[in-house]
């Protein structure tokens with residue numbers, strides 16, 4: 001069912017239900033109040049009538065018509081129905097209004113032992129509905145008086161009220177149905193428009209936007225703004241992804257081309273075993289570089305999915321020792337010393353040991369690569385309010401100010417590195433950042449540090 005019809009149906013049903021119940025309750029209350037008023041009037045008049053009759057004709061109360069003028073009357077020309085019975089039920093006297101149809105006490109359902117305040121009775125005379133009271137009176141309660149008035153006014157009031165309610169009910173239902181249909185149509189149009197934009201995006205049109213075309217509801221406007229923002233981010237994500245893939249393809253292509261060239265060269269003519277060995281060793285170095293690149297890409301992809309690794313508790317000093325051992329060969333090759341400064345008490349963090357070691361090693365490799373031969377790299381571990389801080393400091397040329405905002409982006413390499421002898425794909429720092437963030441921490445370049453470079457990796461301390 002369409003949203004518009006659904007909304008209209010639900011609202012109409014609810015309005016109808018609430019109005020119906022309210023009208024019913026009001027009718028019942030009015031009916032009760034009016035009947036109570038009538039009963040009070042009947043009782044007052046009945047008592048007056050009884051007193052009058054008892055005074056005028058205490059022994060044989062036969063002539064009611066004769067004393068009628070002295071009974072207090074309720075306003076409006078109403079017909080009264082009075083009848084006097086002996087206690088055993090014989091009709092002694094009655095007004096002419098009964099037109100000879102005086103009901104017996106039995107027909108009225110009056111009990112023989114009548115209470116002093118009488119009983120209320122409902123009766124009908126020639127199709128005219130009456131409400132009355134039967135009171136005992138006379139010496140030893142020898143007589144009964146029925147005093148009744150028509151209840152037509154109460155019934156007419158109620159009927160009028162019911163007609164009025166019915167008319168109001170029908171008008172309210174019609175207005176609700178029309179109004180809710182109109183509002184539903186407006187809402188459905190807005191939802192349809194949002195759905196249209198979502199469909200366009202699903203088809204690949206990342207330029208589709210809602211651009212505030214929804215009508216005046218604040219929620220829909222907020223939703224359309226959110227949707228536009230989401231599409232924009234989606235577009236950025238897709239374009240970043242494209243750039244990433246093209247960079248990755250490029251990085252893979254150059255070592256593959258070198259490898260292919262080397263192998264083609266080897267096959268061009270017969271070579272000595274030593275020449276073959278040399279070519280194979282070169283090719284192996286390229287294959288190893290390719291393997292490392294593939295590994296870096298995999299690590300990056302694994303950490304970009306937004307899931308936090310569970311890992312186990314690890315002692316940071318042990319991580320630093322592992323990373324140092326791995327970077328040792330490169331440091332020796334470049335004649336660079338690495339000094340480790342750790343606090344007396346061991347610090348613990350939670351995470352995946354191999355990933356955390358890789359992050360520290362990437363920072364160490366960068367520091368060693370940028371340190372002039374004979375220089376020293378310092379790794380300082382300390383506890384801070386952010387958790388555990390690992391600072392890797394080198395005395396190299398530092399990061400140029402214009403490169404600083406981009407060094408953590410995948411495949412970014414400084415102009416110096418691109419042209420110079422330092423090899424790399426520009427993935428090291430991107431991997432460090434992804435690993436740090438996946439573990440609830442982050443990595444920053446300390447821009448205030450000079451000369452040289454200082455990178456700070458911080459990670460939350462293990463709970464407890």
Ligand SMILES: Nc1ncnc2c1ncn2[C@@H]1O[C@H](COP(=O)(O)OP(=O)(O)OP(=O)(O)O)[C@@H](O)[C@H]1O
Pocket residue numbers: 362366367370394396397398399400403407412413414415417423424425426427428429430453
């Ligand atoms: N210690 C440092 N001193 C100066 N510049 C640095 C330092 N570390 C990183 N950089 C700059 O940041 C860039 C990105 O570093 P990153 O580690 O991501 O890539 P890479 O070292 O060039 O290659 P890869 O790490 O993938 O082998 C470097 O090319 C360099 O310009």
Ligand SMILES: [Mg+2]
Pocket residue numbers: 362365366424427428429
């Ligand atoms: Mg690096």
